[in-house]
Amino acid sequence: MKKYYPSIRALHLYIGLLISPFVLIFAGSVLVFNHPGYINKMAHGKDPSVINTRLDSIPFRSTDALTAKAIIHKLGITGEIDFINKNDSSLFFPVRTPGVINRIRVNTLNGMVSITRTDEGTLRGLAFLHAMPGPHNVAMRGNSGFIKVWRYIADTIVYSLLFLTISGVFLWYFMQSERRLGIYALGFGFLVFIGLLLFIF
Amino acid sequence: MESKGSQNTVKKILNFNRKMHIHLGLFLLLFIWLFFISGLIINHGGWKFASFYEQRKERKTDFTLPVTSLNDNPDMVSQVLAQLRISGEVENLKIKPGSIDFRVQSPGIVRDIHINSKSGDGTLKELKYNFWGKLKTLHLFNGVDKTNPSRTPNWIITKIWRFTMDIIAIVLIILSVGSWVMWYKVRKDYRLGYIMIACGFIVSGYFIFLLDYL
Numbered sequence: 001m002k003k004y005y006p007s008i009r010a011l012h013l014y015i016g017l018l019i020s021p022f023v024l025i026f027a028g029s030v031l032v033f034n035h036p037g038y039i040n041k042m043a044h045g046k047d048p049s050v051i052n053t054r055l056d057s058i059p060f061r062s063t064d065a066l067t068a069k070a071i072i073h074k075l076g077i078t079g080e081i082d083f084i085n086k087n088d089s090s091l092f093f094p095v096r097t098p099g100v101i102n103r104i105r106v107n108t109l110n111g112m113v114s115i116t117r118t119d120e121g122t123l124r125g126l127a128f129l130h131a132m133p134g135p136h137n138v139a140m141r142g143n144s145g146f147i148k149v150w151r152y153i154a155d156t157i158v159y160s161l162l163f164l165t166i167s168g169v170f171l172w173y174f175m176q177s178e179r180r181l182g183i184y185a186l187g188f189g190f191l192v193f194i195g196l197l198l199f200i201f
Numbered sequence: 202m203e204s205k206g207s208q209n210t211v212k213k214i215l216n217f218n219r220k221m222h223i224h225l226g227l228f229l230l231l232f233i234w235l236f237f238i239s240g241l242i243i244n245h246g247g248w249k250f251a252s253f254y255e256q257r258k259e260r261k262t263d264f265t266l267p268v269t270s271l272n273d274n275p276d277m278v279s280q281v282l283a284q285l286r287i288s289g290e291v292e293n294l295k296i297k298p299g300s301i302d303f304r305v306q307s308p309g310i311v312r313d314i315h316i317n318s319k320s321g322d323g324t325l326k327e328l329k330y331n332f333w334g335k336l337k338t339l340h341l342f343n344g345v346d347k348t349n350p351s352r353t354p355n356w357i358i359t360k361i362w363r364f365t366m367d368i369i370a371i372v373l374i375i376l377s378v379g380s381w382v383m384w385y386k387v388r389k390d391y392r393l394g395y396i397m398i399a400c401g402f403i404v405s406g407y408f409i410f411l412l413d414y415l
Contacts, residue, residue, distance in 0.1 A: 010391065013380075013383075013384055013391055014391070014393055014394065014397045015397075016377075016380045017380065017381070017384055017401065018397040018398070018401045019401060020380055020381065020401055021377075021398075021401040021402050021404075021405040023373055023374075023376075023377045024374060024377055024405075025405055025408075025409070026373075027370040027373040027374045027377070028370070030366055030367070030369070030370035031367060031370055033343060033345065034343045034363050036345055036347070036350035037350045037351050037353075039350075078412070097412040098409055098412060099409075122409060125409055126409065129408060133244055134244065135243050135337075138246045146408065146412055150408060151244070153404070153408075154244060155241070158237050158240055158241055161233060161237055162234070162237055165226070165230055165233055165234065168223075168226050168227075169227070172223055172226075172227060175223070178220070178223050181220070181224055182223060182224060185225070185227040185228045186227045186230065188228060189227060189229060189230055189231060190231060193231040193232060193235075196361070196362075199358065199361070200307075200308055200339075200358055200362065201308070201309075201335070
C-alpha cells in the first residue's frame with residue numbers, strides 16, 4: 001500500500017487546492033444561513049431599484065417556464081428563474097444570480113413589465129450558491145446554464161471531499177509520528193458525533 | 202540570532218498548522234460524511250432509495266388540555282409541550298381568539314398542533330421521516346426562519362446543532378486556508394498547485410462575482 005503514498009499525496013494536495021475556494025463558499029455560507037440577523041446588520045442590501053418598461057408583444061410559449069425564459073431573453077436579463085406565479089392578467093417570477101434578484105412582474109394583457117432589482121451582496125450570494133439546486137421546485141431547477149453547470153460542480157466538490165477524507169486517513173495512517181494523536185482525534189470525533197446524534201434522537 | 206529566532210517561530214507555526222490539518226480533519230471525518238451524504242440527498246430528490254417524503258408515516262391524535270393552562274399564560278407553549286410529552290423547535294406560533302396553532306420540529310419529525318383555546322380540545326398531526334429524511338433535516342436544522350431573520354432557535358438541541366454546524370464550517374475554513382500554507386511550503390515539488398489553486402479561484406470567482414455582468 002505504501003507504494004501508492006506519493007501519488008495519493010499529490011492527488012490529495014492538488015484536488016484539495018482545486019476545491020478549497022469552493023469549500024470556502026460552502027463553509028462561509030453556513031454562517032450566513034445560521035446567522036441571518038448578524039448578516040443583515042453587517043451587510044445591508046442596497047435599496048431595490050425599479051424599472052418599468054413595455055414589451056411590444058409577449059412571447060407566449062407552450063409552458064409558463066418557457067414563456068418566462070423568453071421574456072427574460074427579450075429583457076436582456078440572465079439568471080435562474082426561481083418560481084412562477086400566474087393569474088389571469090399577470091405573470092410574476094424572480095430571476096436570480098448569486099447576490100442579485102430581479103423580480104419581474106408582467107401584465108399579460110398590455111405588455112407592461114416591472115423589474116425590481118435587489119442587490120443582496122456577496123455573502124447572500126454565497127448562500128444562494130450553497131442552496132442550489134436544492135430540494136425545491138425540482139422540475140424547474142436548472143433552467144439557466146449556470147445552475148446546470150453549478151449542479152455538476154456541487155456534486156464534484158462533494159465527491160472530491162469524500163476522496164479527500166479517505167485519502168487523508170490513508171496519508172495519516174503512514175505517518176508514524178502522528179499515529180497516536182490521530183487515533184485520539186478520530187476517536188474523540190467519533191464519540192462527539194455519536195453522542196450528539198444520541199442526544200438529538 | 203533574530204533571524205534564527207523568527208525562522209524557528211515560522212517552523213513552529215508551520216508544524217502547528219500541519220498538525221491542525223491532520224487532526225482536525227480526522228476529528229471532523231464523520232461530520233463531513235454526514236453533510237456529504239445529506240447534501241447529496243438534498244440535491245438529488247429523484248434518488249429512489251432516499252425518497253423519504255413518500256415513505257413518511259403520518260399520525261393524528263386528539264387530546265384535551267385544561268383550559269386554564271392555555272389562556273393568559275406566557276408559558277403556554279412549553280406547558281402544552283410538557284403535557285403532550287413532546288419537545289422540539291417551536292415555529293409558526295399563531296394565537297387567535299379561540300385557537301392556538303404552532304409547529305414543533307425535531308430532526309425527522311414534524312408536528313402540527315391545533316388547539317381550541319375555549320374548550321381545550323386539540324389535534325396533533327405528526328409526520329415522521331425515515332433514516333434518509335432524518336439525515337436531510339439534520340443538514341438544514343438550524344432553527345432559522347428566512348422570513349424573520351431576528352428569530353433565534355428556542356430548543357436547546359437546535360442551539361447545540363447550530364453551534365456544531367458553525368464549528369464544522371469554521372474548521373473547514375481553517376483546513377482550506379491551512380492547506381494553502383502547507384502547499385506553499387512544498388510548492389517547488391508540486392508546481393501544478395499554482396494551476397489548481399488559480400483554477401479553483403477563477404471558477405468560483407466567476408460564479409460569485411461575474412455571472413451578473415457576463
